[in-house]
Amino acid sequence: MADSLHTRYMAASDTWRAHRKGCEPCQTKQPCETGAPLLERFVRLQDAYLTHLRNRP
Numbered sequence: 001m002a003d004s005l006h007t008r009y010m011a012a013s014d015t016w017r018a019h020r021k022g023c024e025p026c027q028t029k030q031p032c033e034t035g036a037p038l039l040e041r042f043v044r045l046q047d048a049y050l051t052h053l054r055n056r057p
């Protein structure tokens, strides 16, 4: 489970960063229509992953 969550987190991070790199609105102001869901997914998975790390025995 941890691996798959981490994998999805990394994939979302890569996708968002790759988009932002070539997208001016996403770098400088509000995320664009394409970038917003990518950012949202990245933030959600990051939260889930960090929560998972915190709760690990």
Ligand SMILES: [Zn+2]
Residues within 6 Å of the ligand: 019, 020, 023, 024, 025, 026, 031, 032, 033, 034, 035, 036
């Ligand atoms: Zn964008």
